[in-house]
Amino acid sequence: MSLNTIRQDYKITKADREKLNDHRSFLIWFTGLSGSGKSTLANLVEVELHKKGISTFSLDGDNIRQGINKDLSFSPEDRTENIRRIAEIGHLMINAGVITLAAFVSPYIKDRENIKSIVGTDNFIEIYVNTSLEECEKRDVKGLYKKARSGEIKNMTGISAPYEAPKNPDLEIITDNQSVEDSTQTVLNFIIQKLKLEI
Ligand SMILES: Nc1ncnc2c1ncn2[C@@H]1O[C@H](COP(=O)(O)OS(=O)(=O)O)[C@@H](OP(=O)(O)O)[C@H]1O
Numbered sequence: 001m002s003l004n005t006i007r008q009d010y011k012i013t014k015a016d017r018e019k020l021n022d023h024r025s026f027l028i029w030f031t032g033l034s035g036s037g038k039s040t041l042a043n044l045v046e047v048e049l050h051k052k053g054i055s056t057f058s059l060d061g062d063n064i065r066q067g068i069n070k071d072l073s074f075s076p077e078d079r080t081e082n083i084r085r086i087a088e089i090g091h092l093m094i095n096a097g098v099i100t101l102a103a104f105v106s107p108y109i110k111d112r113e114n115i116k117s118i119v120g121t122d123n124f125i126e127i128y129v130n131t132s133l134e135e136c137e138k139r140d141v142k143g144l145y146k147k148a149r150s151g152e153i154k155n156m157t158g159i160s161a162p163y164e165a166p167k168n169p170d171l172e173i174i175t176d177n178q179s180v181e182d183s184t185q186t187v188l189n190f191i192i193q194k195l196k197l198e199i
């Protein structure tokens, strides 16, 4: 679509906001199957960062799909649009100087690549929450796998829709046999080091 719009520059930039906050802003993206642990880890990591005075914000699949993306289904096309819009929101958040934690199944490699082109590779960390389908199904936090197996839910990732695992994530967490506390600490340590946070 061709729009007659001209980008306006703002006087206050991302760099100005990072300076004010005294830390870099970043989009930290958790991908993995439903029930793998994305929301749990994003939440607990955010709590720890917040305690240390870091400016943070969380974006989570279920919540975003009840609001701005409530018009989208779980078809491949709608998942692509879901992730594109969230990447745009993430871009705004990081321009606002905030460390943003996003937890979405985001099952397609091309969609996750597109996030990088929207927010900039240097502003993006991909964390693969690698939990086996067997374990996610055992957890069945929301009863979705049971419904998918009985055919009540179509397009369920891992059952009747694909999940394309990251080939080269910045961090991979295998949670099948790891405690929530240990996984949280691993993610936290990684972020502190990567963002050079002095906390
Ligand atoms: N068919 C199907 N497949 C996967 N997930 C489903 C589906 N239907 C509903 N749900 C619930 O929606 C949450 C996933 O939404 P996302 O926006 O993260 O999905 S996606 O990135 O667009 O693939 C997901 O949340 P999490 O369990 O936190 O991952 C589920 O609660």
Ligand SMILES: Nc1ncnc2c1ncn2[C@@H]1O[C@H](COP(=O)(O)OP(=O)(O)O)[C@@H](O)[C@H]1O
Pocket (backbone or CB within 6 Å): 032, 033, 034, 035, 036, 037, 038, 039, 040, 041, 103, 139, 141, 175, 176, 178, 179, 180, 181, 183
């Ligand atoms: N090491 C771990 N990391 C994260 N979650 C874990 C871990 N071990 C067990 N769990 C449990 O797995 C479930 C993951 O659910 P949730 O965070 O909602 O997943 P998702 O957001 O990926 O759908 C939670 O009940 C959590 O307590």
